[in-house]
Amino acid sequence: MxxxxxxxxxxxxxxxxxxxxxxxxxxxxxxxxxxxxxxxxxxxxxxxxxxxxxxxxxxxxxxxxxxxxxxxxxxxxxxxxxxxxxxDQPSGVLKVSLPPTFGVTQILPLLPGFLERYPKVRVEWHFENRQVDLVAEGYDAAIGGGFELAPGLISRALAPAHIVPVASPIYLENHKLPVDPSDLKALNGIVMRSLRSGRTRHWTMRDINGREMHAPLSESIVVNDPNAMQEAALLGLGVAMLATADALPALETGRLVRLIPRWYSDAGAISIYYGSRSLVPAKTRVFVDWVASAFKEKRLAERFAASLV
The missing domain is CATH 1.10.10.10 (Winged helix-like DNA-binding domain superfamily/Winged helix DNA-binding domain)
Structure with missing residues:
Protein backbone atom coordinates (compact mmCIF):
# COMPACT_ATOMS: atom_id res chain seq x y z
CA MET A 1 0.00 0.00 0.00
CA ASP A 88 -6.15 14.99 22.92
CA GLN A 89 -9.95 14.94 23.24
CA PRO A 90 -11.05 11.42 24.25
CA SER A 91 -14.14 10.24 22.40
CA GLY A 92 -16.04 7.13 21.37
CA VAL A 93 -17.82 4.32 23.18
CA LEU A 94 -16.23 3.21 26.47
CA LYS A 95 -17.22 -0.42 27.05
CA VAL A 96 -16.53 -1.57 30.61
CA SER A 97 -17.37 -4.70 32.62
CA LEU A 98 -18.09 -4.21 36.33
CA PRO A 99 -19.38 -6.39 39.20
CA PRO A 100 -23.00 -5.38 39.89
CA THR A 101 -22.96 -4.35 43.55
CA PHE A 102 -19.52 -2.76 43.60
CA GLY A 103 -20.02 -1.19 40.18
CA VAL A 104 -23.31 0.46 41.13
CA THR A 105 -22.29 1.66 44.60
CA GLN A 106 -18.66 2.70 44.02
CA ILE A 107 -17.99 3.24 40.29
CA LEU A 108 -21.29 4.54 38.91
CA PRO A 109 -21.19 7.65 41.18
CA LEU A 110 -17.93 8.62 39.44
CA LEU A 111 -19.69 8.84 36.07
CA PRO A 112 -21.24 12.36 36.23
CA GLY A 113 -17.89 14.02 36.86
CA PHE A 114 -16.17 11.90 34.24
CA LEU A 115 -18.71 12.73 31.53
CA GLU A 116 -18.61 16.41 32.42
CA ARG A 117 -14.84 16.36 31.93
CA TYR A 118 -14.96 14.18 28.79
CA PRO A 119 -18.28 14.95 27.04
CA LYS A 120 -17.34 13.17 23.79
CA VAL A 121 -17.10 9.78 25.53
CA ARG A 122 -20.22 7.58 25.45
CA VAL A 123 -20.43 4.78 28.02
CA GLU A 124 -21.57 1.20 27.62
CA TRP A 125 -21.20 -0.45 31.00
CA HIS A 126 -22.06 -4.10 31.64
CA PHE A 127 -22.76 -5.09 35.25
CA GLU A 128 -21.96 -8.80 35.48
CA ASN A 129 -20.41 -11.40 37.77
CA ARG A 130 -17.93 -13.04 35.41
CA GLN A 131 -14.45 -12.64 34.02
CA VAL A 132 -14.82 -11.24 30.52
CA ASP A 133 -12.39 -11.65 27.63
CA LEU A 134 -11.48 -8.02 27.00
CA VAL A 135 -10.05 -8.59 23.53
CA ALA A 136 -12.53 -11.14 22.16
CA GLU A 137 -15.59 -9.33 23.59
CA GLY A 138 -14.46 -5.82 22.71
CA TYR A 139 -14.18 -4.38 26.21
CA ASP A 140 -12.00 -1.33 26.82
CA ALA A 141 -11.62 -2.12 30.52
CA ALA A 142 -12.92 -4.30 33.33
CA ILE A 143 -13.02 -3.82 37.09
CA GLY A 144 -13.07 -6.70 39.53
CA GLY A 145 -10.97 -9.19 41.41
CA GLY A 146 -9.32 -12.50 40.65
CA PHE A 147 -8.98 -12.06 36.88
CA GLU A 148 -6.52 -14.32 35.14
CA LEU A 149 -4.08 -11.91 33.52
CA ALA A 150 -3.97 -12.94 29.86
CA PRO A 151 -1.00 -11.92 27.69
CA GLY A 152 -1.25 -8.30 26.62
CA LEU A 153 -3.43 -7.23 29.55
CA ILE A 154 -2.45 -4.78 32.26
CA SER A 155 -3.87 -4.77 35.80
CA ARG A 156 -3.77 -1.75 38.09
CA ALA A 157 -4.62 -2.51 41.71
CA LEU A 158 -7.16 -0.17 43.29
CA ALA A 159 -7.89 -1.64 46.72
CA PRO A 160 -7.66 -4.90 48.69
CA ALA A 161 -10.41 -7.48 48.17
CA HIS A 162 -11.08 -8.53 51.77
CA ILE A 163 -13.96 -10.83 52.74
CA VAL A 164 -15.71 -10.61 56.13
CA PRO A 165 -18.65 -12.45 57.79
CA VAL A 166 -21.74 -10.29 58.25
CA ALA A 167 -25.28 -10.70 59.56
CA SER A 168 -28.26 -8.47 60.32
CA PRO A 169 -29.01 -7.20 63.86
CA ILE A 170 -32.35 -9.06 63.70
CA TYR A 171 -30.59 -12.40 63.12
CA LEU A 172 -28.05 -11.73 65.88
CA GLU A 173 -30.77 -11.05 68.46
CA ASN A 174 -31.40 -14.79 68.74
CA HIS A 175 -27.89 -16.13 68.18
CA LYS A 176 -24.68 -16.09 70.13
CA LEU A 177 -21.92 -13.96 68.65
CA PRO A 178 -18.97 -16.04 67.40
CA VAL A 179 -15.60 -15.53 69.08
CA ASP A 180 -13.44 -16.89 66.26
CA PRO A 181 -14.03 -18.37 62.77
CA SER A 182 -14.64 -21.88 64.14
CA ASP A 183 -17.81 -20.63 65.87
CA LEU A 184 -19.42 -19.78 62.52
CA LYS A 185 -20.45 -23.43 62.12
CA ALA A 186 -23.22 -22.90 64.71
CA LEU A 187 -24.91 -20.25 62.56
CA ASN A 188 -27.00 -20.45 59.37
CA GLY A 189 -24.73 -19.92 56.41
CA ILE A 190 -25.52 -18.05 53.18
CA VAL A 191 -23.00 -19.25 50.63
CA MET A 192 -22.39 -18.77 46.92
CA ARG A 193 -22.01 -21.39 44.22
CA SER A 194 -19.45 -20.43 41.61
CA LEU A 195 -20.81 -20.10 38.08
CA ARG A 196 -17.46 -21.18 36.73
CA SER A 197 -16.61 -24.21 38.89
CA GLY A 198 -20.07 -25.20 40.19
CA ARG A 199 -18.67 -25.42 43.71
CA THR A 200 -19.73 -23.53 46.82
CA ARG A 201 -17.10 -21.11 48.05
CA HIS A 202 -15.66 -21.45 51.57
CA TRP A 203 -12.95 -19.35 53.13
CA THR A 204 -9.91 -19.52 55.37
CA MET A 205 -9.65 -16.47 57.59
CA ARG A 206 -6.68 -14.74 59.18
CA ASP A 207 -6.35 -12.23 61.98
CA ILE A 208 -4.17 -9.15 62.16
CA ASN A 209 -1.41 -11.20 63.79
CA GLY A 210 -1.27 -13.64 60.88
CA ARG A 211 -3.04 -16.61 62.51
CA GLU A 212 -5.20 -18.60 60.09
CA MET A 213 -8.36 -20.59 60.73
CA HIS A 214 -10.97 -22.23 58.52
CA ALA A 215 -14.44 -20.61 58.52
CA PRO A 216 -16.81 -23.65 58.48
CA LEU A 217 -19.97 -21.87 57.38
CA SER A 218 -22.96 -24.15 56.86
CA GLU A 219 -24.83 -24.23 53.54
CA SER A 220 -28.28 -23.29 54.80
CA ILE A 221 -28.87 -21.07 51.76
CA VAL A 222 -27.00 -21.37 48.44
CA VAL A 223 -27.16 -18.65 45.77
CA ASN A 224 -25.05 -17.78 42.74
CA ASP A 225 -24.80 -14.01 43.12
CA PRO A 226 -23.01 -11.84 45.74
CA ASN A 227 -25.82 -9.29 45.79
CA ALA A 228 -28.32 -12.07 46.56
CA MET A 229 -26.09 -13.15 49.47
CA GLN A 230 -26.18 -9.64 50.87
CA GLU A 231 -29.94 -9.32 50.46
CA ALA A 232 -30.46 -12.66 52.21
CA ALA A 233 -28.29 -11.48 55.09
CA LEU A 234 -30.26 -8.21 55.29
CA LEU A 235 -33.45 -10.27 55.54
CA GLY A 236 -32.08 -11.94 58.67
CA LEU A 237 -31.59 -15.37 57.07
CA GLY A 238 -28.08 -15.99 58.32
CA VAL A 239 -24.38 -15.14 57.94
CA ALA A 240 -22.76 -14.29 54.61
CA MET A 241 -19.10 -13.85 53.69
CA LEU A 242 -19.07 -10.57 51.73
CA ALA A 243 -16.43 -8.30 50.26
CA THR A 244 -16.03 -5.24 52.48
CA ALA A 245 -16.34 -3.08 49.36
CA ASP A 246 -19.85 -4.49 48.74
CA ALA A 247 -21.01 -4.59 52.35
CA LEU A 248 -19.59 -1.23 53.46
CA PRO A 249 -22.75 0.89 52.91
CA ALA A 250 -24.86 -1.54 54.95
CA LEU A 251 -22.16 -1.84 57.61
CA GLU A 252 -21.87 1.94 57.94
CA THR A 253 -25.63 2.36 58.39
CA GLY A 254 -25.90 -0.55 60.85
CA ARG A 255 -28.13 -2.67 58.62
CA LEU A 256 -25.41 -5.33 58.75
CA VAL A 257 -22.95 -6.15 61.51
CA ARG A 258 -19.44 -7.45 60.97
CA LEU A 259 -18.76 -10.61 62.99
CA ILE A 260 -15.45 -11.55 64.65
CA PRO A 261 -13.76 -8.20 63.92
CA ARG A 262 -10.04 -8.28 63.13
CA TRP A 263 -10.52 -11.55 61.25
CA TYR A 264 -10.88 -11.55 57.46
CA SER A 265 -10.16 -13.50 54.29
CA ASP A 266 -7.83 -12.10 51.64
CA ALA A 267 -9.12 -12.52 48.06
CA GLY A 268 -6.32 -10.52 46.45
CA ALA A 269 -7.06 -7.10 45.00
CA ILE A 270 -9.80 -5.14 43.30
CA SER A 271 -8.16 -4.07 40.06
CA ILE A 272 -8.88 -2.32 36.80
CA TYR A 273 -7.84 -4.28 33.71
CA TYR A 274 -7.14 -2.92 30.24
CA GLY A 275 -5.09 -3.59 27.13
CA SER A 276 -1.40 -3.16 26.37
CA ARG A 277 0.48 -0.16 27.77
CA SER A 278 1.33 0.96 24.23
CA LEU A 279 -1.23 2.80 22.09
CA VAL A 280 -3.97 2.71 24.73
CA PRO A 281 -7.00 4.66 23.37
CA ALA A 282 -7.38 8.07 24.99
CA LYS A 283 -10.88 7.21 26.29
CA THR A 284 -9.47 4.17 28.12
CA ARG A 285 -6.41 5.94 29.45
CA VAL A 286 -8.38 8.81 31.00
CA PHE A 287 -10.98 6.42 32.46
CA VAL A 288 -8.30 4.32 34.19
CA ASP A 289 -6.65 7.47 35.57
CA TRP A 290 -10.02 8.91 36.67
CA VAL A 291 -10.96 5.78 38.64
CA ALA A 292 -7.51 5.43 40.22
CA SER A 293 -7.52 9.10 41.22
CA ALA A 294 -10.99 8.79 42.78
CA PHE A 295 -9.92 5.78 44.84
CA LYS A 296 -6.93 7.74 46.12
CA GLU A 297 -8.91 10.90 46.92
CA LYS A 298 -11.67 8.98 48.74
CA ARG A 299 -9.15 6.71 50.49
CA LEU A 300 -11.18 3.71 49.38
CA ALA A 301 -8.26 1.30 49.71
CA GLU A 302 -8.09 2.06 53.42
CA ARG A 303 -11.88 1.88 53.83
CA PHE A 304 -12.05 -1.52 52.13
CA ALA A 305 -9.13 -3.00 54.09
CA ALA A 306 -10.67 -5.24 56.75
CA SER A 307 -7.21 -5.66 58.27
CA LEU A 308 -7.23 -2.00 59.35
CA VAL A 309 -10.54 -2.13 61.21
Whole structure:
Protein backbone atom coordinates (compact mmCIF):
# COMPACT_ATOMS: atom_id res chain seq x y z
CA MET A 1 0.00 0.00 0.00
CA UNK A 2 1.32 3.44 -0.93
CA UNK A 3 2.31 5.82 1.87
CA UNK A 4 0.37 9.01 2.52
CA UNK A 5 3.62 11.01 2.35
CA UNK A 6 4.23 9.87 -1.23
CA UNK A 7 0.65 10.63 -2.26
CA UNK A 8 0.67 14.07 -0.62
CA UNK A 9 3.97 14.94 -2.28
CA UNK A 10 2.57 13.97 -5.67
CA UNK A 11 -0.73 15.82 -5.14
CA UNK A 12 0.89 19.09 -4.02
CA UNK A 13 3.51 18.96 -6.77
CA UNK A 14 0.80 18.39 -9.37
CA UNK A 15 -1.25 21.24 -7.92
CA UNK A 16 1.59 23.78 -7.92
CA UNK A 17 3.86 22.46 -10.70
CA UNK A 18 6.91 22.66 -8.48
CA UNK A 19 8.77 20.51 -5.98
CA UNK A 20 9.84 23.64 -4.12
CA UNK A 21 6.31 25.01 -3.69
CA UNK A 22 5.00 21.57 -2.71
CA UNK A 23 7.80 21.31 -0.15
CA UNK A 24 6.88 24.69 1.33
CA UNK A 25 3.23 23.64 1.67
CA UNK A 26 4.17 20.32 3.28
CA UNK A 27 6.97 21.70 5.51
CA UNK A 28 9.49 19.41 3.79
CA UNK A 29 12.63 19.98 1.75
CA UNK A 30 12.38 19.97 -2.09
CA UNK A 31 14.70 16.97 -2.10
CA UNK A 32 12.36 15.02 0.19
CA UNK A 33 9.35 15.79 -2.00
CA UNK A 34 11.28 14.78 -5.11
CA UNK A 35 12.29 11.48 -3.46
CA UNK A 36 8.68 10.77 -2.44
CA UNK A 37 7.41 11.36 -5.97
CA UNK A 38 10.20 9.22 -7.46
CA UNK A 39 9.35 6.41 -5.05
CA UNK A 40 5.67 6.65 -6.01
CA UNK A 41 6.56 6.44 -9.72
CA UNK A 42 8.80 3.45 -9.07
CA UNK A 43 6.10 1.67 -7.06
CA UNK A 44 3.43 2.35 -9.69
CA UNK A 45 5.72 1.52 -12.59
CA UNK A 46 4.76 4.69 -14.55
CA UNK A 47 6.12 8.19 -15.01
CA UNK A 48 3.80 10.81 -13.51
CA UNK A 49 5.66 14.01 -14.46
CA UNK A 50 7.51 15.37 -17.48
CA UNK A 51 10.58 17.03 -15.96
CA UNK A 52 12.48 19.93 -17.50
CA UNK A 53 14.83 22.58 -16.14
CA UNK A 54 11.99 25.12 -16.08
CA UNK A 55 8.85 23.27 -15.00
CA UNK A 56 7.06 20.06 -14.22
CA UNK A 57 4.02 18.91 -16.15
CA UNK A 58 1.83 15.89 -15.64
CA UNK A 59 2.00 12.98 -18.02
CA UNK A 60 -1.24 11.43 -19.23
CA UNK A 61 -0.88 8.77 -16.55
CA UNK A 62 -0.18 11.50 -14.01
CA UNK A 63 -3.35 13.40 -14.92
CA UNK A 64 -5.43 10.24 -14.62
CA UNK A 65 -3.86 9.37 -11.25
CA UNK A 66 -4.42 12.89 -9.92
CA UNK A 67 -8.15 12.66 -10.72
CA UNK A 68 -8.38 9.22 -9.11
CA UNK A 69 -6.89 10.16 -5.73
CA UNK A 70 -8.21 13.73 -5.35
CA UNK A 71 -11.30 12.97 -3.25
CA UNK A 72 -9.79 9.98 -1.44
CA UNK A 73 -6.71 11.92 -0.32
CA UNK A 74 -8.87 14.51 1.43
CA UNK A 75 -10.72 11.71 3.24
CA UNK A 76 -7.48 10.12 4.42
CA UNK A 77 -6.17 13.44 5.70
CA UNK A 78 -9.44 14.08 7.55
CA UNK A 79 -9.34 10.61 9.12
CA UNK A 80 -5.77 11.10 10.32
CA UNK A 81 -6.63 14.55 11.68
CA UNK A 82 -9.64 13.08 13.48
CA UNK A 83 -7.58 10.37 15.16
CA UNK A 84 -4.95 12.91 16.21
CA UNK A 85 -7.64 15.15 17.67
CA UNK A 86 -9.17 12.24 19.60
CA UNK A 87 -5.80 11.60 21.21
CA ASP A 88 -6.15 14.99 22.92
CA GLN A 89 -9.95 14.94 23.24
CA PRO A 90 -11.05 11.42 24.25
CA SER A 91 -14.14 10.24 22.40
CA GLY A 92 -16.04 7.13 21.37
CA VAL A 93 -17.82 4.32 23.18
CA LEU A 94 -16.23 3.21 26.47
CA LYS A 95 -17.22 -0.42 27.05
CA VAL A 96 -16.53 -1.57 30.61
CA SER A 97 -17.37 -4.70 32.62
CA LEU A 98 -18.09 -4.21 36.33
CA PRO A 99 -19.38 -6.39 39.20
CA PRO A 100 -23.00 -5.38 39.89
CA THR A 101 -22.96 -4.35 43.55
CA PHE A 102 -19.52 -2.76 43.60
CA GLY A 103 -20.02 -1.19 40.18
CA VAL A 104 -23.31 0.46 41.13
CA THR A 105 -22.29 1.66 44.60
CA GLN A 106 -18.66 2.70 44.02
CA ILE A 107 -17.99 3.24 40.29
CA LEU A 108 -21.29 4.54 38.91
CA PRO A 109 -21.19 7.65 41.18
CA LEU A 110 -17.93 8.62 39.44
CA LEU A 111 -19.69 8.84 36.07
CA PRO A 112 -21.24 12.36 36.23
CA GLY A 113 -17.89 14.02 36.86
CA PHE A 114 -16.17 11.90 34.24
CA LEU A 115 -18.71 12.73 31.53
CA GLU A 116 -18.61 16.41 32.42
CA ARG A 117 -14.84 16.36 31.93
CA TYR A 118 -14.96 14.18 28.79
CA PRO A 119 -18.28 14.95 27.04
CA LYS A 120 -17.34 13.17 23.79
CA VAL A 121 -17.10 9.78 25.53
CA ARG A 122 -20.22 7.58 25.45
CA VAL A 123 -20.43 4.78 28.02
CA GLU A 124 -21.57 1.20 27.62
CA TRP A 125 -21.20 -0.45 31.00
CA HIS A 126 -22.06 -4.10 31.64
CA PHE A 127 -22.76 -5.09 35.25
CA GLU A 128 -21.96 -8.80 35.48
CA ASN A 129 -20.41 -11.40 37.77
CA ARG A 130 -17.93 -13.04 35.41
CA GLN A 131 -14.45 -12.64 34.02
CA VAL A 132 -14.82 -11.24 30.52
CA ASP A 133 -12.39 -11.65 27.63
CA LEU A 134 -11.48 -8.02 27.00
CA VAL A 135 -10.05 -8.59 23.53
CA ALA A 136 -12.53 -11.14 22.16
CA GLU A 137 -15.59 -9.33 23.59
CA GLY A 138 -14.46 -5.82 22.71
CA TYR A 139 -14.18 -4.38 26.21
CA ASP A 140 -12.00 -1.33 26.82
CA ALA A 141 -11.62 -2.12 30.52
CA ALA A 142 -12.92 -4.30 33.33
CA ILE A 143 -13.02 -3.82 37.09
CA GLY A 144 -13.07 -6.70 39.53
CA GLY A 145 -10.97 -9.19 41.41
CA GLY A 146 -9.32 -12.50 40.65
CA PHE A 147 -8.98 -12.06 36.88
CA GLU A 148 -6.52 -14.32 35.14
CA LEU A 149 -4.08 -11.91 33.52
CA ALA A 150 -3.97 -12.94 29.86
CA PRO A 151 -1.00 -11.92 27.69
CA GLY A 152 -1.25 -8.30 26.62
CA LEU A 153 -3.43 -7.23 29.55
CA ILE A 154 -2.45 -4.78 32.26
CA SER A 155 -3.87 -4.77 35.80
CA ARG A 156 -3.77 -1.75 38.09
CA ALA A 157 -4.62 -2.51 41.71
CA LEU A 158 -7.16 -0.17 43.29
CA ALA A 159 -7.89 -1.64 46.72
CA PRO A 160 -7.66 -4.90 48.69
CA ALA A 161 -10.41 -7.48 48.17
CA HIS A 162 -11.08 -8.53 51.77
CA ILE A 163 -13.96 -10.83 52.74
CA VAL A 164 -15.71 -10.61 56.13
CA PRO A 165 -18.65 -12.45 57.79
CA VAL A 166 -21.74 -10.29 58.25
CA ALA A 167 -25.28 -10.70 59.56
CA SER A 168 -28.26 -8.47 60.32
CA PRO A 169 -29.01 -7.20 63.86
CA ILE A 170 -32.35 -9.06 63.70
CA TYR A 171 -30.59 -12.40 63.12
CA LEU A 172 -28.05 -11.73 65.88
CA GLU A 173 -30.77 -11.05 68.46
CA ASN A 174 -31.40 -14.79 68.74
CA HIS A 175 -27.89 -16.13 68.18
CA LYS A 176 -24.68 -16.09 70.13
CA LEU A 177 -21.92 -13.96 68.65
CA PRO A 178 -18.97 -16.04 67.40
CA VAL A 179 -15.60 -15.53 69.08
CA ASP A 180 -13.44 -16.89 66.26
CA PRO A 181 -14.03 -18.37 62.77
CA SER A 182 -14.64 -21.88 64.14
CA ASP A 183 -17.81 -20.63 65.87
CA LEU A 184 -19.42 -19.78 62.52
CA LYS A 185 -20.45 -23.43 62.12
CA ALA A 186 -23.22 -22.90 64.71
CA LEU A 187 -24.91 -20.25 62.56
CA ASN A 188 -27.00 -20.45 59.37
CA GLY A 189 -24.73 -19.92 56.41
CA ILE A 190 -25.52 -18.05 53.18
CA VAL A 191 -23.00 -19.25 50.63
CA MET A 192 -22.39 -18.77 46.92
CA ARG A 193 -22.01 -21.39 44.22
CA SER A 194 -19.45 -20.43 41.61
CA LEU A 195 -20.81 -20.10 38.08
CA ARG A 196 -17.46 -21.18 36.73
CA SER A 197 -16.61 -24.21 38.89
CA GLY A 198 -20.07 -25.20 40.19
CA ARG A 199 -18.67 -25.42 43.71
CA THR A 200 -19.73 -23.53 46.82
CA ARG A 201 -17.10 -21.11 48.05
CA HIS A 202 -15.66 -21.45 51.57
CA TRP A 203 -12.95 -19.35 53.13
CA THR A 204 -9.91 -19.52 55.37
CA MET A 205 -9.65 -16.47 57.59
CA ARG A 206 -6.68 -14.74 59.18
CA ASP A 207 -6.35 -12.23 61.98
CA ILE A 208 -4.17 -9.15 62.16
CA ASN A 209 -1.41 -11.20 63.79
CA GLY A 210 -1.27 -13.64 60.88
CA ARG A 211 -3.04 -16.61 62.51
CA GLU A 212 -5.20 -18.60 60.09
CA MET A 213 -8.36 -20.59 60.73
CA HIS A 214 -10.97 -22.23 58.52
CA ALA A 215 -14.44 -20.61 58.52
CA PRO A 216 -16.81 -23.65 58.48
CA LEU A 217 -19.97 -21.87 57.38
CA SER A 218 -22.96 -24.15 56.86
CA GLU A 219 -24.83 -24.23 53.54
CA SER A 220 -28.28 -23.29 54.80
CA ILE A 221 -28.87 -21.07 51.76
CA VAL A 222 -27.00 -21.37 48.44
CA VAL A 223 -27.16 -18.65 45.77
CA ASN A 224 -25.05 -17.78 42.74
CA ASP A 225 -24.80 -14.01 43.12
CA PRO A 226 -23.01 -11.84 45.74
CA ASN A 227 -25.82 -9.29 45.79
CA ALA A 228 -28.32 -12.07 46.56
CA MET A 229 -26.09 -13.15 49.47
CA GLN A 230 -26.18 -9.64 50.87
CA GLU A 231 -29.94 -9.32 50.46
CA ALA A 232 -30.46 -12.66 52.21
CA ALA A 233 -28.29 -11.48 55.09
CA LEU A 234 -30.26 -8.21 55.29
CA LEU A 235 -33.45 -10.27 55.54
CA GLY A 236 -32.08 -11.94 58.67
CA LEU A 237 -31.59 -15.37 57.07
CA GLY A 238 -28.08 -15.99 58.32
CA VAL A 239 -24.38 -15.14 57.94
CA ALA A 240 -22.76 -14.29 54.61
CA MET A 241 -19.10 -13.85 53.69
CA LEU A 242 -19.07 -10.57 51.73
CA ALA A 243 -16.43 -8.30 50.26
CA THR A 244 -16.03 -5.24 52.48
CA ALA A 245 -16.34 -3.08 49.36
CA ASP A 246 -19.85 -4.49 48.74
CA ALA A 247 -21.01 -4.59 52.35
CA LEU A 248 -19.59 -1.23 53.46
CA PRO A 249 -22.75 0.89 52.91
CA ALA A 250 -24.86 -1.54 54.95
CA LEU A 251 -22.16 -1.84 57.61
CA GLU A 252 -21.87 1.94 57.94
CA THR A 253 -25.63 2.36 58.39
CA GLY A 254 -25.90 -0.55 60.85
CA ARG A 255 -28.13 -2.67 58.62
CA LEU A 256 -25.41 -5.33 58.75
CA VAL A 257 -22.95 -6.15 61.51
CA ARG A 258 -19.44 -7.45 60.97
CA LEU A 259 -18.76 -10.61 62.99
CA ILE A 260 -15.45 -11.55 64.65
CA PRO A 261 -13.76 -8.20 63.92
CA ARG A 262 -10.04 -8.28 63.13
CA TRP A 263 -10.52 -11.55 61.25
CA TYR A 264 -10.88 -11.55 57.46
CA SER A 265 -10.16 -13.50 54.29
CA ASP A 266 -7.83 -12.10 51.64
CA ALA A 267 -9.12 -12.52 48.06
CA GLY A 268 -6.32 -10.52 46.45
CA ALA A 269 -7.06 -7.10 45.00
CA ILE A 270 -9.80 -5.14 43.30
CA SER A 271 -8.16 -4.07 40.06
CA ILE A 272 -8.88 -2.32 36.80
CA TYR A 273 -7.84 -4.28 33.71
CA TYR A 274 -7.14 -2.92 30.24
CA GLY A 275 -5.09 -3.59 27.13
CA SER A 276 -1.40 -3.16 26.37
CA ARG A 277 0.48 -0.16 27.77
CA SER A 278 1.33 0.96 24.23
CA LEU A 279 -1.23 2.80 22.09
CA VAL A 280 -3.97 2.71 24.73
CA PRO A 281 -7.00 4.66 23.37
CA ALA A 282 -7.38 8.07 24.99
CA LYS A 283 -10.88 7.21 26.29
CA THR A 284 -9.47 4.17 28.12
CA ARG A 285 -6.41 5.94 29.45
CA VAL A 286 -8.38 8.81 31.00
CA PHE A 287 -10.98 6.42 32.46
CA VAL A 288 -8.30 4.32 34.19
CA ASP A 289 -6.65 7.47 35.57
CA TRP A 290 -10.02 8.91 36.67
CA VAL A 291 -10.96 5.78 38.64
CA ALA A 292 -7.51 5.43 40.22
CA SER A 293 -7.52 9.10 41.22
CA ALA A 294 -10.99 8.79 42.78
CA PHE A 295 -9.92 5.78 44.84
CA LYS A 296 -6.93 7.74 46.12
CA GLU A 297 -8.91 10.90 46.92
CA LYS A 298 -11.67 8.98 48.74
CA ARG A 299 -9.15 6.71 50.49
CA LEU A 300 -11.18 3.71 49.38
CA ALA A 301 -8.26 1.30 49.71
CA GLU A 302 -8.09 2.06 53.42
CA ARG A 303 -11.88 1.88 53.83
CA PHE A 304 -12.05 -1.52 52.13
CA ALA A 305 -9.13 -3.00 54.09
CA ALA A 306 -10.67 -5.24 56.75
CA SER A 307 -7.21 -5.66 58.27
CA LEU A 308 -7.23 -2.00 59.35
CA VAL A 309 -10.54 -2.13 61.21
Missing amino acids: ETLANLESFARTAEHGSFSEAARRLSLTPAAVSRNVAMLERNLGVRLFHRSTRRLTLTEAGESFQRSIADHLDGLQAAIAGVSTDA
